[in-house]
Amino acid sequence: MGGEGSARFKVAILVIALAGLATGAGLWLAGRTGLAEMAWAAGVVPVLAALVVEIVRSLFRGEVGLDIVAALSMSAALAFGETLAAAVVALMYSGGTFLESFAEGHARREMRDLLSRVPRSATRYRDGALDEVPLGEIVPGDLLLIRQGDVAPVDGTVESERAVLDQSAMTGESMPVKLMRRQEVMSGSTNAGEAFDLRASRRAAESTYAGIVRLVEEAQQSKAPMSRMADRYSILFLLVAVALAAAAWWMTGDPIRAVAVLVVATPCPLILAVPVALVAGLSRAAHYGVLIKGAKPLEALAQAQTLILDKTGTLTDGRPRIVSIDTYAELSPDEVLYLAAAADQASKHPIAQAIVASARARGILLPAPTEIQEVPGEGVAARVDGRSVVVGGTGFVRRRIGATRNPHQGPKAGSVLVAVAVDGQLAGNLVLADPLRLETAGFLAGIRRHHGIRRILLATGDRRAVAEAATEGLGLDGVRAELTPDQKVLLVLTERKNGPVMMVGDGVNDAPALAAADIGVAMGARGAAASAEAADIVLMVDDLGRLLAGLEIASRSRQIALESVIAGLGLSVTGMVAAAFGYLTPVEGAVLQEAIDVAVILNALRALRISPSMEPVEVAYDHAPSMQH
The missing domain is CATH 3.40.50.1000 (HAD superfamily/HAD-like)
Structure with a gap:
């Protein structure tokens, strides 16, 4: 059963248990005792059937949980005519499983966003024209047009003179890379420069990006789920409960004593308190983003x-920033940045946009450039305030102004050097890096x-x-x-x-x-x-x-959940002993169990007041930033 279907089923079981208990109570108050017992039993049977199915599935997986105690208590209560006690246990159990389902619901979603990043079609050259074709029709050898901003749909090689690609989503490399003719392009890379031609070397299903999708799906399936915290104590608690119930029956000859012990032993405080504490922790963590x-x-x-x-x-x-500005003329660093950024407004290259963003962050007002000439992936030449400005790689700038060398020693690993020339003279260098x-x-x-x-x-x-x-x-x-x-x-x-x-x-x-x-x-x-x-x-x-x-929130939430488990076990064992000695009837045991539930749930709700050592922020989830690279 799928996660969404399972959640609906648990809601239905909870509604049935609640309706059975409420209907029976109404009939009992009206003096219809026989019908009341039938209503209580009718509310218990579906919960018990669902519980038995879950127990069988768990046993096939090699897991023994506290659900067995709940099944024994409901079965024994029905068998010996304690239908009201059985109905109370059924409500407690179904409520607990519903809360647990709520806590873990939607933990995994489909890979829709990952898959949707790759276009469903591509622009292919055919008979001197361009056709938009589905990805499934692309075969090795096809020539594709990759426009600016497009994501490469398949692996291939560059057929144009050059291509400028943002591969950060694929390799983690923050700086765009320049590829020359015949160099390989990974599917999933974004075209950060001018349009270029790509010769497909693989089908879409065999390409790098599709392989990453498969890796994610396989890794998700291979991750073993964690067992519930309460189940770690299940075998010992189960043995104690059954042994105490059997001993009470054997020593007194009264089966109702055994029923009372099992009712009190029903681990609803564990089933309820653990998910409540953890759900409170989830809510608190979301408050902190x-x-x-x-x-x-x-x-x-x-x-x-x-x-x-x-x-x-x-x-x-993840975004390149200017870390230093070297000047070689009479211009100040701010003037060099002003002229370079003004010229780079004409380019969509990521490095150019980083320079423009840096200038604007400093409050510099940039004029519009004129007489713009751009060589994609290499640099820009333009006029700014009547001055000739050239911005780009050192080789590009040297060729434009006829210089023989750049005095800069060269960028350190992980940084990029951008040269700036003004009126035919080298004016300075901008060094960009992706800082910590x-x-x-x-x-x-x-x-x-x-x-x-x-x-x-x-x-x-x-x-x-x-x-x-x-x-x-x-x-x-x-x-x-x-x-x-x-x-x-x-x-x-x-x-x-x-x-x-x-x-x-x-x-x-x-x-x-x-x-x-x-x-x-x-x-x-x-x-x-x-x-x-x-x-x-x-x-x-x-x-x-x-x-x-x-x-911090996770650690303290887990600690509160563990405290609730220990408190619930201690109180339940105390109640079981009292029931074994005849101080509690099954109904009184069920009521006592409800009181234990309230106590441990109130303790679990302390997780809502966890305050880590930082101030919370308001997160506008309905206006959340894009998660796309």
């Missing part, structure tokens, strides 16, 4: 011991100090030199660079020998590893939809510090 997809991920988050981090868009901002997030160092220190994380690794598709330069001084336990998506999955599986693994990432290339990890965390504010779907947790605020709040 941490979207956790169910009670199981919340519990797993509190137990993580190894943390694996992606670099681009996770440890770093401001909160990165504090986040790493806090997560290791307060949250039990023993091992922190970097896993990135970037070059090793770039990865090591970006993480220098962070004190990581290891750096794994130039990883493909399946190698990231292998790293996650390998690290499991050290304990539960948490993976944090934001790109499509991170999605399989997020799905394979014990707990996957996606940067949802600007990350790829694939990573948000594959992950167990989505940070709706683009801030790693929110994960610290989520960890």
Whole structure:
């Protein structure tokens, strides 16, 4: 039965149990005792039947749960005519399973966003014309037109002189790459430059992007679900309950004593309190911008011991920024930026747009350029305020102004050098890089100090030199660079020998590893939809510090749930002993069990008041930022 159908079924069972109890109570008050008992029994039988089916399924999976005690108590109560007690137990049980279903519902959604990122059709050359054809019709050798902003639908090679591609969603590399004729293009890469021709080398179903989709689906299916916290105590509690009920019957010869013991033993405080505490934790975490997809991920988050981090868009901002401006003429750094950004307004290249964004962030008003000449992927020449400005790669600028060399020593690993010439003279260089997030160092220190994380690794598709330069001084336990998506999955599986693994990432290339990890965390504010779907947790605020709040809430919610389990067990055992000695009838035992329920649920609701050591933020979920790269 599917998740949505199962939830509807549990609601129906709860309604039947409630209707049976209420109808029987009304008939009993009207003096129709026989009909009242029939109504109570009618409300119990469907709940009991559903419970028996679930028990059989659990036994086939090799699991023994506390549901057996609930089935025994309802069966015994019906067998010995204690229909009111059976109806109360049925209501408690069906209510508990409904709450548990609510806590874990919709923990996994379909990969609609991941699949929808790839276009359903492509523009193919045929007989001197362009035709829009479905992806399934593309075969190796077809020539396709990839327009600016299009996503490459299949793997292939560049047939134009050059192509500028944003591969960040596939490799984690934040800087656009320039590919020349005959170089290979990965499906899923976005065209960040002018339109170019692509020669298909694989069918869509065999391409890189389709492989990533399959990896995510396989990893999700292979992840073993966590058992309910209460079930960890099930075998011992089950043996104690049955032994005490049997002893009470044998010693007194009164089967009603056994019924009373089993009614009190019904583990509704456990079934109810655990999901209530965890659902409260889910709600509290959402208040802090941490979207956790169910009670199981919340519990797993509190137990993580190894943390694996992606670099681009996770440890770093994911967008290139100007880190320094060198000047060689009489112009100031702000003047060089002013002229360069004004000229770059004419280009859609990501580096040009980063320069424009940097200037505007400094409050610089940019005039419109004129006499614009752009060489896609290389640079722009234009006139700004009557001055001739050339902006682009060092080779492009040198050729335009006839210079022989650029005095800059060259960019460090992970950075990009943009030269700027004004009126035929080299005026300066802009150095851009993808810097670490401001909160990165504090986040790493806090997560290791307060949250039990023993091992922190970097896993990135970037070059090793770039990865090591970006993480220098962070004190990581290891750096794994130039990883493909399946190698990231292998790293996650390998690290499991050290304990539960948490993976944090934001790109499509991170999605399989997020799905394979014990707990996957996606940067949802600007990350790829694939990573948000594959992950167990989505940070709706683009801030790693929110994960610290989520960890604290998860840990304290789990502690409150455990307290509720222990309290419920203790009170239930006390009531069982009282029932065994004849101090409680089955109905009184059921009422006592209701009182225990109220006590443990009130304790569980303390999770709603958890306040991690940070201020909450308002997250406009109905206006949430796009999750597309």
